[in-house]
Amino acid sequence: xxxxxxxxxxxxxxxxxxxxxxxxVLREHLGLVxxxxxxxxxxxxxxxxxxxxxxxxxxxxxxxxVADLSLTTxxxxxxxxxxxxxxxxxxxxxxxxQCGFCHPGQIMQALALLKHxxxxxxxxxxxxxxxxxxxxGSQVRAIRAIHRAAEAMxxxxxxx
Numbered sequence: 001x002x003x004x005x006x007x008x009x010x011x012x013x014x015x016x017x018x019x020x021x022x023x024x025v026l027r028e029h030l031g032l033v034x035x036x037x038x039x040x041x042x043x044x045x046x047x048x049x050x051x052x053x054x055x056x057x058x059x060x061x062x063x064x065x066v067a068d069l070s071l072t073t074x075x076x077x078x079x080x081x082x083x084x085x086x087x088x089x090x091x092x093x094x095x096x097x098q099c100g101f102c103h104p105g106q107i108m109q110a111l112a113l114l115k116h117x118x119x120x121x122x123x124x125x126x127x128x129x130x131x132x133x134x135x136x137g138s139q140v141r142a143i144r145a146i147h148r149a150a151e152a153m154x155x156x157x158x159x160x
């Protein structure tokens with residue numbers, strides 16, 4: 001058994017799943033389908049989650065690699081009935097969504113950025129987000145959304 005701590009909940013992952021990617025375990029065994037499989041190798045960023053606050057591609061890891069570390073998926077940003085996380089709200093306010101497939105990974109990447117730098121420049125955002133691909137071309141709106149969320153999170157007084 002491998003213990004995974006995902007979105008504040010502890011899960012015991014059965015040994016037969018140990019050879020599967022963390023992405024598959026999160027989606028297929030834990031039902032956290034916000035984590036996406038885009039390219040099938042962890043290059044496009046759709047499978048990005050936070051591990052101990054750092055943006056990480058879940059496709060490239062096995063469950064044993066992250067035992068007892070804190071994992072956050074897009075589902076962990078806002079609890080049912082609670083307000084959306086400022087990044088999620090900014091994505092809506094700036095109309096970033098087109099197909100939406102890449103957005104969970106982009107939002108998790110952006111959150112890691114804002115944890116490191118609560119007031120990034122446009123160039124810093126573009127550099128940080130360069131590895132999270134969007135085929136619909138919504139990068140300009142995503143940059144605006146990240147600026148909007150950064151301001152909202154600074155107004156709240158904390159990066160969550």
